[in-house]
Amino acid sequence: MKSIYLDHAATSPMHPDVIQAMIPVMEGTFGNPSSVHAFGREARHIVDVARDKVAASIGASDKQIIFTSGGTEADNMALIGTAIARKEQGKHIITTAIEHHATLHAANYLESQGFDVTYLPVDATGAVKLEDLQGALRPDTILVSIMMINNETGIIQPVQAIGELLKSHSAYFHTDAVQAYGTEEIDVVSLGVDLLSVSAHKINGPKGIGALYVADHVRIKPITYGGEQERKRRAGTENVASIAGFGKAAELAMNQRAERKAAYQQLQDTFVSELEAAGTNFFINGDTGPRSAGIVNLSFPGTNVESLLMNFDLSGVTVSSGSACTAGSVDPSHVLKAMYGEDERVTNSIRFSFGYGNTAEAVAEAAQTVAAIIKRLTKGKE
Ligand SMILES: Cc1ncc(COP(=O)(O)O)c(C=O)c1O
Structure with a gap:
């Protein structure tokens, strides 16, 4: 059977073209992208090319992309990284009761650290209501995190309208676009988001690699400490082969x-x-x-x-x-x-x-x- x-x-499943993009990297490009010698430069080039592809797939620029170990890390970084960076401005965060646990559990952690989190409810429609968000916003709200498509029900959230509403508020807007990436048109500028999470393995790319889009004005602290990779925002040697695969998967998803x-x-x-x-x-x-x-x-x-x-x-x-x-x-x-x-x-x-x-x-x-x-x-x- x-x-x-x-x-x-x-x-x-991984797309065959993704596998083909990864094999030569695994076989031949073992340099560390941070090394300045030829081996390192070759690896760096692969990372740069993939970064351009991932950026293009969401209407971002290369410097706005942080490679992560997947959607979970991107969500954690968006919530915890911005909450720590902005704690002097306020300690209130708004998210929803229907987020993926990557967001919910990061929010729970922030509560344990003294932040105040509002979890917006949903009714049988499964969609967040703008009035509820409007009612929950406070002068000390520093971040709103609302997913684009729910992973359990497939229900599309009104992210564009939320982006519009938040234009007149200083809170950052993060959206977890993990389930939207690949089928929905995503343009970070027209969506009005400040941070956006994606993951490669949901779009026929490899597991264990994803990205966080961070708009230029966003203040974010790293959640891991070490080297100066990813413009000092995410320490650790890059997963070069998976990044190459992610780049190919993003390109295919965008074109198809x-x-x-x-x-x-x-x-x-x-x-x-x-x-x-x-x-x-x-x-x-x-x-x-x-x-x-x-x-x-x-x-x-x-x-x-x-x-x-x-x-x-x-x-x-x-x-x-x-x-x-x-x-x-x-x-x-x-x-x-x-x-x-x-x-x-x-x-x-x-x-x-x-x-x-x-x-x-x-x-x-x-x-x-x-x-x-x-x-x-x-x-x-x-
Ligand atoms: C909406 C959503 N966010 C985040 C994640 C976590 O992504 P990853 O598996 O890449 O860590 C998932 C995966 O199930 C998801 O569906």
Whole structure:
């Protein structure tokens, strides 16, 4: 049995061109980019070329890109690095109840260090309300961190409107764009963001590499100490091969963005319509507003997450219950809880995410498998 991988929001397969971009670096370019000799200069050149590509993919300039070990580090640096740099201006931070744990746990840490954090709520739409943000803003708010697309539900947050609203406030605006990168058009200037996180492994690049965009005016302190890499903002020898792969993945994503978005949306539509055609009882979580082309979160009444995950896996449909960090655990999703409270949906929902390598036939087959499992699990409960 060949498994059908529908968990691209957790991580995605590497594109062959990305692998080809990395192999020569691993085989031949072992210099340290900080060394001034020829070996070092060769490695530095690879890092510089990739940095230009990543910068271009979000409308930034090369000096505004800090390479990190992924989305988690980028989020941590955005929150902790700016909070420490601006603590004399204020100690209030605003984020949301539905952020990835990379943001939420960094915010929790800042609370333990004396910062005051407001977690904006969401309702069943799963989207943050501008009025709530407006109401939470204070003169001492130094940072607002709101994600672009939620990783569990695919719900798109009103980042552009938030950027507009924050133009008249001195708080920095950070967005975690990890799930938007690759399918959504991202232009840091028109979005009005000061900081933005991306990760390579969600866009068919290598794992363990990402970037934080930092606008020129932003004051940020490093969260690691050592050498003077990344313009003294992120110490540590650069991961040259992964950076090369990230550059290639960013270039591909930028050139193919519209086609990818259309293709993933079509896969999602195929999946949902096949389930409907099979008479499956399900709800789309957060069906009221714009959602990502690649992510759909479905609630199956009368079931529970653990048995769904086990049955899908045994039948070759690879999915997860939400963020990869909590997958497999029985903890109810903090995102669905924020949307629905103590509702049955919190314990019977599954995320399906589509991407590179999925075909319409495979997705339709997966939907039929899912439909058969739901029928079996809910027999007699209708
Ligand atoms: C929205 C979001 N932010 C941050 C991360 C963390 O990124 P990384 O896995 O590169 O550390 C993820 C990964 O699941 C994510 O979905």
